[in-house]
Amino acid sequence: MIDSILLQFMLIGLLGIGSQWAAWRFRLPAIVLMSIAGLLAGPIFGLIHPEQDFGAVYRPIIAMAVAIILFEGSLNLDFKEVKGLGRPVVRIVTLGAFISWILGAFAAHYVAGLSWAVAFVIAGLFIVTGPTVILPLLRQAKLKARPAKILKWEGIIVDPIGALLAVFAFEFIRFILSDEVGIISLLSFFLASLFAILLGWACGRGVGWMFEMGYVPEYLKSPVVFTVVIACFTIADEVTHETGLLAVTAMGMTLANLHIPSISDMRHFKENISLLLISTIFIMLTASLTLDTLFQILNIQIMGFVLLMLFVVRPLSIWISTIGTDLTKPEKLLVGWIAPRGIVALTVSSYFASVLLDEGYEDANLLISITFALVFSTVVAHGFSIQWLAKKMNLSMEGPPGVLINGSSTFTVTLAKTLKELKVPVMIIDSSWERLMSARRAGVPTYHGEILSEQTEYTMDMTPFEYLIAASELDSYNALICTTFVPTFGRNNLYQLSLRNQSGDNLEGLVHSIGGRILFEEGASWEKLNQLAGEGYKFRKTNITSKYTFKDYMNNKNEGAILLLIKRPSGKIDFFTEEFATKAEQGDVVVSLMPPDKERDKIQTRLEEQRNETEQS
Structure with a gap:
């Protein structure tokens, strides 16, 4: 193992950006190469183990990086772009997410063998796709505008919803099973979520007002935005865990719809920062896995659960939720297949694994294995199939440059x-x-x-x-x-x-x-x-x-x-x-x-x- 933290940071950066370059050069899914690179550097060859070596700063680094990535993605959620897509998007992120949650919980209980409490928590988390994996796939696949926008909006909006749903399931289970937790605790969770939305909106409006009034010089605008994003995330997350993701999403959407020229000018800089963070954080997460976690993935119950999520839960939830919309059958098929899980699922699942174990749910020790099995399977399956399926469904813009x-x-x-x-x-x-x-x-x-x-x-x-x-x-x-x-x-x-x-x-x-x-x-x-x-x-x-x-x-x-x-x-x-x-x-x-x-x-x-x-x- 490499003892120097500085050398570890260097290796993580090289592997992350190197994977991105190789993906561009050989037209391969970047997220797949990053997963393989992280596994080789971490559990297989034992060169690095970020979670162990970075100690107490590991989780804050991951959390802040996810917040910035989600904020950058939500800056693209301009309501003008969703014209003509409103009904399908709303149905997918509401009814579709709910159906996916319920079906996923049943699959986790009856196939993976998890208790109902753990099953409902992890199923809430698994509705997440997220910009960290969807956006790189969309760049690679060159989809037509309509299905690409639907997948992008779903990924960014559902990202915080999935984390919040997992928190809600956990709080609700504690409310039902514990004599010490009352309805006030459950109510406080909803109030904290509302507070996070209002905080994100206020931060977005405040930054926008300062920029428009000229109170921030040009050279300080990017640092100010990133500082406010981290503050917004931290304050909300300290009030209730995981509501910080909702706060930064609300802030990004608020700024995107103010149409301030300064924000548009900074967008490409923020995209570069987001790309760097995605590359390094994904390497850190996969490199922190253990060989025991990888061996658990070969469990027949876990493999059966992953197959159900891939071929039954996701397609069925999309198909049912889009009944009555103007989505074509090829669009439903493509959107129903593409749902890669990524950084948010990995980070939040590790948090809930420790919390549920503390609450006495011994089967929670399978959460990280199940999550990585689903993340890696969906990333590989969807990363290598999206271009082929899009071409077959005539939903790809692929052709001569x-x-x-x-x-x-x-x-x-x-x-x-x-x-x-x-x-x-x-x-x-x-x-x-x-x-x-x-x-x-x-x-x-x-x-x-x-x-x-x-x-x-x-x-x-x-x-x-x-x-x-x-x-x-x-x-x-x-x-x-x-x-x-x-x-x-x-x-x-x-x-x-x-x-x-x-x-x-x-x-x-x-x-x-x-x-x-x-x-x-x-x-x-x-x-x-x-x-x-x-x-x-x-x-x-x-x-x-x-x-x-x-x-x-x-x-x-x-x-x-x-x-x-x-x-x-x-x-x-x-x-x-x-x-x-x-x-x-x-x-x-x-x-x-x-x-x-x-x-x-x-x-x-x-x-x-x-x-x-x-x-x-």
Whole structure:
């Protein structure tokens, strides 16, 4: 075992973020890799045991991390987003949660062999899915907007409800079975829950008011928010255990619906913090398990309980609760299957295991084993199946990476038409109906709106698009668009056209630091490209083969040609830029802008047709 606490923290961070990177690189569920990494570092090889080594600070660290993660997730719960989803979401988080609780308690009693008291406590906890596991899966699966929003809202809203339900079940059982606990104790629990909601609302309104009135400078806004979140969670949790989760959820939802620009500006920073916390906390939890806990999972009763929760309790609760809603059968099937459990279930179950054991319920020693069995099983089963099932149900936006182009012009319309011919999803967005007319006449998908507006964020689904080209008439506006969408697309997938060289806005130094990559070769400005497209320059698609290599293509191409992009067989697109010289390989398609040399055009077309026929034969 590693004795140094500092080295343990380093290893936990490396394993957590390393798992996230490997998941991105190899398109695997991140939560699965984190679970495996934690098990290898903890109970299997014995390198670390955070719960034992960190001592008294272990649980507070976990608790505060869960509070911040839940707050960050609830900041995305804008009521504008739930338009059209209200009834299904409300039914799932109320009736669906209640059905899941009752069915789960019966399964825990009759199959897992738990007493009724322990069964109802743990079943309340198991209605939780939560943002720590749902949000990474949604990013991975690229679901259509409707089922993705339903799963996100359910995960974030039910997270505190599940913990509170477990507390309520415990208090109610104590009320029934104990002579010392009266109705006042039960009433105090409901009052504490109401206090937590009001506290969260007040904290959210207070922070919002301070920001709007300018009482907090920009550089202090993120620290202030996080300090208030921890204070809100701690105060509520000290009043009644687990109500802190309800308080931070209420605070996040309050801030999300105030629509304060400062909160929106900080959202990406908070997402990064949340990702770091999810990665490290999940490693800490799995690494703190023991081999005895893992061996208990192989118990036939525990395995039977997990199977019932996977294939009966969850699907049945969703199916019954959504009767009479407008959810389609594929949507019900997908939502009824996807319910991974995560950090909240693991942390709260360990708390109740100790409390119930103190109350004399000996079967509570199985709680951690049952919880981890369900967490790991659901994470693996749902993590590896969500993409496959979404595709089968036609609920996935999976496909070749698409290109979103802001700004309709002669050049961008022809470029979009060429991409469409290459089977690349493409869309042009512009705030002018007049400029979009040529795109609609060319059969190119369009969206009328301002790309930076809040309305566009709610009404336009950007899931199919992995590349963004800012191609308006203003360099500064293009740079602003690229900078705004860095967290969404990643800096490497953001491009912009230069309006002019060494003139106009003359933002050369600015766009290199905060904008997107400047497309194509030096001198290929917005004005020049549109001028050439208007003069009859052709967009030519050339197949690179074993007999006609990229070197041959470069030797034979017209001197006036401008190289635009390379489409790979995988669907990936590499754009030519001023600072990045890409090369085509066999099987790639090179798109370029060629001069309108009619005779050369005919010869080139005939040569390409002959090469294609030879390759096919």
